[in-house]
Amino acid sequence: MTMLSREAPSRASFILAGHGDKVKISTIGSRAWLVEAPGEFDLPAQRRIWSLAALLAARDDVESLIPGVTNLLVLFRQTPVNYESTLALLKGLWEQAQAVNPRGKLIEIPVIYGGEHATDLDAVCQHTGLTAAEVIRRHSQGSYTVFALGSAPGFAYLHGLDPTLATPRKKVPSLNMLKGTVTIGGAQAGVSALTGPNGWNAIGFAELTVFDPWAEQPALMAPGDSVRFLAERIEL
Numbered sequence: 001m002t003m004l005s006r007e008a009p010s011r012a013s014f015i016l017a018g019h020g021d022k023v024k025i026s027t028i029g030s031r032a033w034l035v036e037a038p039g040e041f042d043l044p045a046q047r048r049i050w051s052l053a054a055l056l057a058a059r060d061d062v063e064s065l066i067p068g069v070t071n072l073l074v075l076f077r078q079t080p081v082n083y084e085s086t087l088a089l090l091k092g093l094w095e096q097a098q099a100v101n102p103r104g105k106l107i108e109i110p111v112i113y114g115g116e117h118a119t120d121l122d123a124v125c126q127h128t129g130l131t132a133a134e135v136i137r138r139h140s141q142g143s144y145t146v147f148a149l150g151s152a153p154g155f156a157y158l159h160g161l162d163p164t165l166a167t168p169r170k171k172v173p174s175l176n177m178l179k180g181t182v183t184i185g186g187a188q189a190g191v192s193a194l195t196g197p198n199g200w201n202a203i204g205f206a207e208l209t210v211f212d213p214w215a216e217q218p219a220l221m222a223p224g225d226s227v228r229f230l231a232e233r234i235e236l
Contacts, residue, residue, distance in 0.1 A: 025090050030079040031063075035090060036071045041187050043159055045070045046147050047099035050223065054100070055093045067223055068148050069157050102224030104146065109191065109227060111140070111182050113204040115235035119174065120167075120201035124184060127167045132236050135203065138162040139182075144189055144227040154193040154211025154219040158227055161189045173199035180206045182229065189229075193219075204229075 024036040035052060037045040049072050053065050056074055066073040080086040113136040114121060125132055144160035151157075166187045174197065177183075181192040183200035192198055193210040206229075210220050221227065 023094055025087060025094075027083075028073070031076045033074045033076075033086065033090060034071060035074065035094065039070055041147075041159060042070060043145060044099050046145075046159070047101060048094075048097050050102060051097040051100045052093055055097060068150065070147075104222060104224035104226060106226045106228070107221060108230055109182075109206050109208060110230045110232035111204040111206050112233045112235065113140070113182075113231055115205065115233075117178060117181055117205035118203050118235075120170065120183075121203045123170075124165065124167045124201050124203055128164060130164065133234075135165060136231060136234060138165055139184075139189070139203065140229050140231045142189070142229070144229075146221045146223050146225040146227065148223055149219055149221070152193045152196075152211075153213070154221070155190060156210075156219075156221040156225075156227070158189040160227075161187055163187065167201050169199040170201065173197045174202065177202060178205070179210065180208060182206055 022038050026034050028034050035049070037049055039045040046069070049067055049070060053067055053072055056062050056065055061077055062074060063077045064075045074090070114132060121132055121135065124135055128135065130138070139162070142160050142162055144158040146156045147159050148157050149155060161184065165184060167184050169185045176195060177192055177198035179192050179195045181198070181202045182204035183190045183192060183198070183202055185200035190200060191206055191210055192200070208220070212218055
C-alpha cells in the first residue's frame, strides 16, 4: 500500500450537504480515481476512508483499492465509459460511508530509547524544547493507530503522536538508517521497515521485524491496528 500525494490534479470536488466538509475526487490515468478526505492527518476522516473502501470492495467492477493517509485510490477493472456517472457513484458512496473502527490487533513494541541509534533525539529536543527524558516519556505513553502502509514495504504511518513532539522531517536524510529504528516524522510516528535512506527523526530502536516477505502475513502492522511503544531501556 502506498501513501499518495495530496497534490494530485483534481477534476472534481464537492461539498457534502449538511456536513460542511469538502472531499476531493480526481482521476489518475484512465482507470484510477483518487478520493481525498478533508483533514491532513485526521482519525475520523481515516475511519471514513476505511468505510468507503469496504463499500467499494463489494463491487465487481473494482479491481483494487489502495488506502493512503486520508485518501483512497480506486482502480476499476475497465476504463469507465461515463465520467459523470463514475463521479456520481463515488460521491454517493462517500456520503454513505460512516466512520468505522476496525477491530485491529494490539501491537506492543519494546524500545531502546536513546543510545547509538537515536541519532536525532537531540534535534527533537532542540525543536520541541523538551528534555530527552520528557520526549521519551511522552512518546512511550502515546496510543497509536496505523493509518496506512507505504513508503517502504510494511512501513506504517502511525497516528497518535503527542502534538508537542511533532518535529519536521530532516532536510538531509540519513543514508543508512537501520530497520527497527523508532522515528518521528512531522506529526507522525513510525518504525523503519527496511535499512536504507530515511528522512525521519530517529529516537530509539526496536529489535523486531516489521516486514518479512516470506511470512504468511509479510507486514507486522495493518491499517486499524493499535500500537504501543514500551520503554524497554533508556540510554541517555
